[in-house]
Amino acid sequence: MKTTDELQQLLTAVAHQEIGVDQAAQQLQQQQTIDDLGFAKVDLSRQRRNGYPEVIYGAGKTAEQIIGIIGSLKQHAENILCTRVSPVKFALIQQVEPTAQYHEMAQCVVLTVKAIPQTTTTIAVVTAGTSDMAVAEEAALTAEVYGNRVNRIYDVGVAGIHRLFEHLDEIRQAQVVIVVAGMEGALASVVGGLINRPLIAVPTSIGYGTNFGGLTALMTMLNSCASGITVVNIDNGFGAGYAASMMNHLNSGEKN
Template sequence: MSGEVARLHPEQEPGPSETPYERRLGELLESVASGATSPEEARRALRDLPFTDLGFAKVDHHRELRQGACEIVFAQGKTTEQVVAIVERLLSGNDGPVLVSRAAPEQSSAVRRLGAAHGIPVVERPAAGAIALARNIPAPVGEVLVLTAGTADLPVAEEAELTATLLGAGAEIVADVGVAGLHRLAAARERLASADAIVVIAGMEGALASVVGGMATCPVIACPTSVGYGASFGGLAALLAMLSSCTPGTVCVDIDDGVGAGYAAALIARRVP
């Protein structure tokens, strides 16, 4: 886990997997049972379950209860006003961190202002267009290792690392360990052995995922990137290579899908005994 995010919850210790949303729902039910809250008050508190309809978006407040993390806001294709409205509803309906992915600079600026207005720390990965309102991040459980084949793959890796961290896994990036210099990967073999889940971010021919899959004892989540030119076809060559990997335990997400890779890796890491 990065020191930047660790500072946001230095006092926390790993504990039960109950989410903040589950805890709040339990407190409301206990309050009704004790008579401190009336059924009508509880009905008003629950009226936005499972979602709030904004007309242009149905904000899913129930997702944290179902999956352990609130809805991630995909900013690409949305206006800044729509992103702000969705984030505001998530802040009011949940009490965990809120992640915005694929944000344009104007959208990131608006989210930063929203964080300042609410007094919530902001964590950003500008190259990835990822920005988070980082409140109540779960104490880290398990370890996700994010490897990149090259430096150009770092934006996708940063998206994966931030996603895994916000979901409550320890996450670390080891950059530039591609197959053109396998001695670089060999130097990280102890980290490979200690990880609970590994994300491999690679463009070009995507060979790194199969190599890591043959060395690792944990699941490997391959994430092809659009880095490359010519016959790499914007990441298609890497995608097909990863899907065709002969190493058992290696699975694949879509091109440039750092969120999907980090999310899956965190779910795996947090469930490892």
């Protein structure tokens, strides 16, 4: 895969008639964009296309498969993120990648290949309860891996709504807000009615019987009367953190 500088050099050579168009096209076609490992076809050009490298979803993969994909991505990615990784799998990964870091609550593995400058603007991650923190940490860590400042505000659900009001100024200072809630999922609507920032709502599977594994919270968030709310899938902290990062960088202009 050619870097931006290499592409510019190639195009300059064509412009100066140092090489022909057909020769340049052949060089581009020969560049590797996929690394076929047999069990996985690693997308090596995703960061160039989308601004972010491929993320490894660890659930359902063996430690050996994760290690193989990390090895492939290391040559092309700034930071490598692997979600939904058990401590047992990480112990095996760390033997091969000793610099990899494990975040137990988020169940994520992070390998820093190149430090990314932090944004000046902030993403606020807000939870209804302590039980929602695992999903919130996945969201917060995802955002941090991609260079965002994150402010965590946990356990401020509607059952004790005065706790939320104590942190309202902090939340309003954020450029993007992620609200993580289970049970009936009402916190997203409450926060959405109090701020003028984009809000990403994350329903969690936390709750008793009629929570239906997060479906009740999901439906509440989808039917919110507060404007400006975007809803991701149940327990999808990664998706919320990724989307919030894109929004935050888009505003700041700090990421291509």
